[in-house]
Amino acid sequence: MVYYSFLLPSxxxxxxxxxxxxxxxxxxxxxxxxxxxxxxxxxxxxxxxxVCAYCTERSINYKVLTSERYGYxxxxxxxxxxxxIAEGExxxxxxxxxxxxxxxxxxxxxxxxxxxxxDFPNRHSVWIFPLVPAKYVKExxxxxxxxxxxxxxxxxxxxxxxxxxxVPDVHLYHNRTDGAMNIDYSEVDGDIKDSSPEFYKQExxxxxxDDTNKILAKFFPHRRPLGFSAE
Numbered sequence: 001m002v003y004y005s006f007l008l009p010s011x012x013x014x015x016x017x018x019x020x021x022x023x024x025x026x027x028x029x030x031x032x033x034x035x036x037x038x039x040x041x042x043x044x045x046x047x048x049x050x051v052c053a054y055c056t057e058r059s060i061n062y063k064v065l066t067s068e069r070y071g072y073x074x075x076x077x078x079x080x081x082x083x084x085i086a087e088g089e090x091x092x093x094x095x096x097x098x099x100x101x102x103x104x105x106x107x108x109x110x111x112x113x114x115x116x117x118x119d120f121p122n123r124h125s126v127w128i129f130p131l132v133p134a135k136y137v138k139e140x141x142x143x144x145x146x147x148x149x150x151x152x153x154x155x156x157x158x159x160x161x162x163x164x165x166x167v168p169d170v171h172l173y174h175n176r177t178d179g180a181m182n183i184d185y186s187e188v189d190g191d192i193k194d195s196s197p198e199f200y201k202q203e204x205x206x207x208x209x210d211d212t213n214k215i216l217a218k219f220f221p222h223r224r225p226l227g228f229s230a231e
Contacts (some may be wrong), residue, residue, distance in 0.1 A: 004106070005134070007143070009039040009078035009116045010096040012071075014050045016175070021051075023099035023173075025060055036062040037086055039078040041069040073195055076152075078143040083134075083143050089114045092131045093149050097175035105170045115215030117157035117164045122172040127154040129172055139218045140211040146204050147195040160212040160226060 006024060010017045010067050021036055028034065036055060042046035048066060070077045083091055102108065109131070112118055119132040127150050136157075137143050144152035148156040158164040198204065213225040 003088055004034040004080075004090050004092055004109075004131070005086035006036050006092045006094045007079050007082040007086070008096060009075065009082070009095045010047065010051065011041055011044055013096045015046050017047070017051050017096040018054045020094070020096050020098055021055065021060065022058075025058065027100050027103050029104050030106055032061070033106050034061070035087060036060060037082040038064040039082055040064065040066050042066050043069060050216050073147055075147045076149050077143070079140045079144060080147050081215055083137055086134060086176075089134055091134050091143065092133050093129055093136055093143070093153070094158050095129070095174070097136060098129055099173040101171045102169065108170050109167055112165055112167060113164075117153055118173045119154075119158075119164060119166050120170050121166070121168060121173050126166075127151065127158070128174055129156075130154065132157070136215050136219070139214050141214075145207045145211075146199055148199050150210065151199065154214050155208050156215070160208070161215065183229060208213070 007019070008017070017038075024034060025031060026034070035041050037054075038051060040051075045066070048064060052062065052064055054060075065081055065085065068083065079093065083128065109118065114133050114135070117133065117136075119127050120129060120131075124127055130153050131148055132143070132153050140156075143149055146152060152165075201213070209226055216225055
C-alpha cells in the first residue's frame with residue numbers, strides 16, 4: 001500500500017513541478033512509498049502532458065485529474081478532489097514551488113506513525129506543508145473548506161485537538177521566500193488578499209469546529225466536543 005500521497009495542484013510551471021517531484025523521489029529511500037497526485041486546469045493540458053510524461057519516464061507512481069480552473073481562490077477544491085483518489089495513509093499538502101531537502105525523509109518520518117498531523121521546518125513559516133492522516137480527512141469529508149489549506153489543518157490539529165508534532169530533522173524548501181526557482185506569484189497575490197480575511201469569518205470558524213468535533217466523536221469519544229473555537 002502507498003504510504004504517502006502528495007497532493008500537488010499545478011498550473012503552467014512544468015519546470016518547477018518536475019523539480020519538486022524530483023526532490024521527493026531522489027531523497028526517498030523507498031521509491032515505492034509514495035504517490036504523486038497531480039491536478040491541472042482543463043486549459044493547461046500542455047503542462048499536464050509534460051509533467052505526466054516526466055513521471056512515466058522516471059517510473060514514478062502518479063495519478064492525474066483535470067478540472068475546470070478554480071484558481072488560488074478555490075485552491076482547496078483541487079486538494080479535496082485529490083484526496084478522493086489518494087491511496088496513502090498520510091496525505092501531504094504540497095506545492096509545485098516546494099522541495100524536500102533531507103535525504104531519507106521517508107525513514108525519518110516513519111517513527112511518527114499515522115495518528116498525528118506532522119509539520120516540518122522551512123525558512124518561511126510553520127505549517128506550510130502539513131502531512132495529515134488520511135483517516136481524519138476522510139472523517140471530516142474534506143482536507144479543507146477554504147483556500148488556506150495549511151492553516152485550516154493547523155487550527156484543527158495543533159490548536160483544537162493538540163494532535164500534531166514537528167519533525168525537526170526533515171527540512172523543506174519553499175520558493176515563496178527564497179525565490180531561487182524564479183516563479184511569478186502575481187497571479188495569486190490578489191486572491192490571497194481576499195481569501196485571508198475570509199478564513200476567519202464565522203462560517204468558516206464554525207466549519208473548522210465541526211471538523212474538529214467529527215474527529216473527536218469518531219476517534220476520541222472519551223473527549224468532550226468543543227463548544228467554541230480555539231482559534
